[in-house]
Amino acid sequence: MRSAVFSLLFAMFGLLYAQAPKEPIDFSQNTEIYGVKQIEQIKNWGVNSPTSGVVSGSVMQMQGVAVGPLDSGKPLEGIQASKGLGELFMILQGEWFAKIFLAILILVPLAFASHLMIFKSKSFSHGVKYKVFSSYNIAIHWLAAIPFVAICITGVIMVFGESFGGGVFVRLARDIHGLCTIAFAIFGPLMFLMWVKASLPKAYDIKWLMMLGGYLTLGKTISTPIPSGQFNAGMKMWFWTCTIGGFVMIITGAFLYFQFAPINALRLSAIIHNILGFAIIALLFTHIYMSVFAIEGAMSAMIDGSMGEEELAILHSYYYNELKSEGRLEKMKIEGSHH
Template sequence: MKHRLGALLLLPLMVSAVFAAENPIWGEGRITNIFGYGKEGSTGLGPLFTLLQNQYFVPIFLAIIVGVPAVFLLHYLVIGPKVFPHGGKKIKVFSLFNRVIHQIAAISFIVIIPTGIVMVFGSFFGGGWFVTLCKDLHGLFTIPFALVVIPMFFMWVKEAIPNTDDIKWMMILGGYLSKEKKPIPAGKFNAGQKMWFWIATLGSLVMVITGVMMYLLDFDMSMLVSLTGLSQIDLLRLAAILHNVVGFAVLALFITHVYMSMFAIKGAVHSIIDGHMEEEEVRILHSSYYKKLKEKGEV
């Protein structure tokens, strides 16, 4: 079993190596950035940007797209999902405001992430109208997300502050490597959900800002030039580098979030739709939160 798991974990690296060797998408000198600038004027951040853009960004995205789902498929086949009864007592955990904000962000992500992937692999899709459409949708759906990311940050930041439960949770990987239903030390959000929160808010805010900079590449950035000491083209290169690097984390944790809410815990996704969780699910997966609710007499 260990050998199979090791081989599966190496699969994305093997696929990336084959693509890098045989596919001209990111061959030397063949990448053209979707926003229109490339190797010209390789001064300042130019060499670094060209190196990352031509040799690393696409293979890393490919490794995430292949590797993360592969690991979760293995988990689903070997361990399986946790199932809780859905006919018992329910606990309200999310308000209507929480749910509306989350759903706007979720719908935005469902469009932003696939269209972003198409843009990364633009040459593979042949460029043209399809990639241009994805670029336009990517920018369009960034607007509603940008409107809710700040409210989402403040409504959940208190529950997302790390604590000692998170260390205990990480040591047992949230109990997801076992089929047993033992109480897991976690508050309203567990350590995994907290990681996603910080990446989905602060990380995505970085992506919004850098994305706007790239979309408005001809806009006068003299104020930022003065503050940073970078040329305008280097500001754009830096924005592209940050956008891609943060994008690695956003993509990996988005896939993780979808798997956990849709597959690893049967019915978990309903909590953000109707605002309620099964009492047993809270008691087992969020034991510290459940204890606080009991102390308050809310369960």
């Protein structure tokens, strides 16, 4: 009888062994983020997979229980138990994110090229100049702006990482993305503190938006003073998007980079990260266009801190009148500049 039982057990173990995977399941975290393996892993973050762990590049099908070392087998709670994020992420990641980014990369520059051909660059007299930005303003702006632009460029590379075939190039972009994020995390808050007061919304910003800052005026001149403080409504939109939005990007990006959050938190982080990315890329194009092409000589404000009196009086009329009434304008005049 005993031998028959042992024979049956051996037969059962033999059958289980024959059906078992030939390679052991690898429970280690995939560190090749945004390389080929990571792209394959991300594809499997989706449908009908409400679990918290990623195993061997795919999600364990565990009927809604945790697979982590400390909570294995326990019912999921909080964001881990949220339904539908997998499906939503799969639809957005698989069908829409890259397409929307591609549309922004093509259509926004095309729109500005059309604007330039129709409405021309605006020209102002740069005789009398005023020092509107200090050396500290300029330094902090560029120390935040350069890594921020690099973050955007490498981010786009990562969005289209699968098209690039993953591998060394995309992982290099990933590493630069991370390093530049650290730089922006240092200088971004300094820029926020430096300009937050000047970027607070004002009632006249609504007027600026209604007339789109005068940029739809035909020809090279704008003669009507535009309702704007030191920063116009468009600049303020960019300020709040790249600072507060940028800080949210840092947090969600950290979750995605280190993958130390539950799978549903990673999905939600990826969705937020991409949607904010749409706004940031579109507004970055806008900021560059306005600074380099829309107004002749406008870049000088962020190179040497100077702005011509006519440009200041027309495009920043409220700020100009404020400086004049407070007696600060004359002190800001750059020696040697003239009508």
